[in-house]
Amino acid sequence: MNKYLERFNLAGRTAVVTGASEGIGRELALGLAGAGADAIVCSRREQKLMEVKAEIETLGRRGEVFVLDVGKISSIEELGNFILDRFGKVDILVNNAAYTVTKPAWLVTENEWDLMLDTSLKGTFFCCQIIGAIMRNQNYGKIINLSSTFSRSIIHGRSVYGALKAGVSHLTEALAMEWAPHGIRVNALAPTAVRTPSREELLKGEVLKMVLSRIPLGRLATPDDLIGATIYLASAASDFVTGQTLFVDGGWVAAR
Template identity: 45%
Template sequence: MYLPSFQLEGKKAIVTGAGRGIGRALAVGLAEAGADVALIARTPEDLKRTAKIIESLGRRALTLPVDLKDQSGLREAVREAEAWAGKIDILINNAGMNIRTPALEVTEDEWDTIMQTNLKSAFFLSQMIGEHMKAAGGGSIVNISSVAGHVALRTGVVYGSTKAALIQMTKILALEWGKYGIRINAIGPWYFKTPLTEKILSDEVFLQDVLSRTPMKRIGELPDLVGPAVFLVSDAAAYMTGQTLYVDGGMTIYGF
């Protein structure tokens, strides 16, 4: 057979930022493909809602309320996830945030908060899970970056810097860890309909500006991200590592 399996039966995954939005969609998508999922986010109530959906699909879910900026708490969450799963096959570093401040007005606190949430936590969680995957003989990590890591956008200099760093981190970890059977790839979304973008996309002028840069002339829907994520963590992408897959309605074609 030449078509590798896209199924994730028997796989165990961790998804950060899994309480809502993109993280919830990806966690549920992994469960639909057959994986059990450990869910990391700050808000217990949001995690419980995601877990309920996953369990309704007949899969197992573990809720791990933790602030990703808390390294000791994150390490404890990883220990709990490993004990629950036995073997971690998949990690999706999805958690992220932004503060839209002009460069001349960025404060040190804003810089640290965005960097710690978007980049530092993704690296150290990858390091923790990477040790586990190395011992287990392999695994797959997907970092949720952004088109803002590839082209210059009015999303904020700190946010764009973290997303560009995630793309480079993806390449370097793929280079270092390929010999351990660990694959690391990234996804670069454009604008998607989520609770975090609802307010800004309700501005008709802003929305039309986004659509003018999008050949497909629509905003992304959460299901549009699930297929690419399942592909990257499945055996269908077994010979793919160090890559960034842009799910952007064609936005990066323009090279803005």
């Protein structure tokens, strides 16, 4: 491999991906493994994670499963211990786990608010804090937080989601500033609509038409559209990049 391509090589790196049992998280874990990283895949459904681990191993990398509830700080602390026990280090953290409700703001309940914020914002923050502490001791690390086009644009039915994703992008900037002295790069990846199991019901009929009309490149994203940007943000190729939200959105935000 020449020295230019070598900068994207993740061989010898250890990655942790939350929400890796399906959808985008699963694909990103496989993409990182394909670029050379060993990966710890985390979420609540162990059986699904075992399938992802098996796929990682067919790529010739080491895969580990950790059953994680990002809404519980004790569970994230156990993940930190697991990382140290199995690998002794962590180079890459992808905060992907989320829970989303789509409904008019008038109808959002307190329970839905709590579940969305606990999974997607509180979970992201404490994964950054607890796993970032391991990176601080190494003086190097790459954190990638999943944001969204809705962090910068409005869509009906996604008021809470948009607010929390704006929070994820803001948190990304704030942590990038606080942790730059420790060599920890913190960036966000912001996709547009991606057809994943949790979006299957939503992306139909009039909603699908409206979404497509807002994407200049004229199609939905697929999970593998996100792999190149993820490898870039995880690798030495982006070592001078921190505090950014990278939109992989077919032009949605530029056109808003």
